[in-house]
Amino acid sequence: MHQIMIVEDDPKIAMLLEQYIAKYGYQTARTEDFSQVLEDFKRWHPDLVLLDVNLPKFDGFYWCRQIRLISHCPILFISARGSKMDQVMALENGADDYIPKPFDADIVIAKIRSQLRRAYGSYAPKMEERILTYQDLTLYPERMELVRHDQSVDLTKKEALLMEALLKRPMRVVNRGQLLEKLWDDQDFVDDNTLNVYVARVRKKLNELGLNGVLETVRGAGYRLRLEEEEE
Template sequence: MKTFLLVEDEQILAKNIAFFLKREGYEVDVQFDGEEGWASYLGKSYDLILLDWTLPKKDGLELCKQIRKQSNVPIIMITAKSEILDKVICLEVGADDYIVKPFDPRELLARIHALLRRNETSSTHTDVGHLLQYDELKLDREKLLIIFKDQVMPLTVNEYKLMEMLMKKPENVYSRELLYEQIWGGLLGYSDRTVDVTISRLRKKLMELSGKKYFHAVRGMGYRFGGKS
């Protein structure tokens, strides 16, 4: 049975979400503030984490950043903020997806299922071995890590999927629409910014790790991996 951590300070909403997910066959631990959520995360292994943005004691963004420093566990942010900038912020701190209040629990369940499927696919993808290499850079498909020489850095599920897709065919150009469709599972809710933010996070990680620029924007088209700027 998969186990989720739900951190949500609206207690009635939290209990309703937990009841719905338990009815669907998941185990759900519930906390009502960020500090308790962090303590739960440290004390147990979770398959997925649901974080409210506005939490007492430690807000969801800060908690997401803390978790992401240690783990690539799938994270869905729950927020009442619907502006595109707010959604971009969720992705920038490391969330894999977000859902805006109020929402139908069936939409949340669909997002959970999609994210878990992507996570399981990336964890079991071993068609040409568990390492994919370009130049001195390696992608560990089993551990969702990027490796440069003796240094490693963890990736989120979507970062891994995006990295793998572009790294398999270096110097091929991919449109944002195609990347979104392949990584996020369709064009429902498509936004250029979702792709741009994930690419930006990967660029930053690769630059910190290697000092090199691997992702390149192609004006009017999209992105490619590798080759010269």
């Protein structure tokens, strides 16, 4: 069953959407703390997001950009701001469609169904999932998930890119320039310490999988993923 995340600060509209969507067999999850939209998204892993523009703290455009950094999940804006510019901004910030208020509930459901078909159903592109494995460590780049035995950890997009670069060259040094190019399009504007931060985060994720000290710093060169051969 698909889950729909609702980010709407008008409780009456949010409740109306919940009730109507549930009638069509979808699960719903509603954000109530609008400073924690991204945290809710990471916790719920919804299949589609309904997102208002006018929200407390940060607007919907901001949250759409944040979600797009980690997910290709369909995002539909529902907003009273129905100008052409608002619709253009929504699409440019990563939205898949824009529904102006007041909305017709049947149109909302039709658009939800259409986006779910495109993302997961009959219209979804048939692509084989990439899997990178070295010894007992497996990376699923598109899922942004790292697995060892029966344990797994979630990665951010940058962490997954970093791990992918290292897993493609296990036991060999990957220099800092290669990693900067992999993670950022314009490395001239990246503080050198930023890469250190992401390396530290990936080390922490590896530690959670019981792999302490396997991501080595090679002074003056870069980093190396060193995994010992498992004993039979």
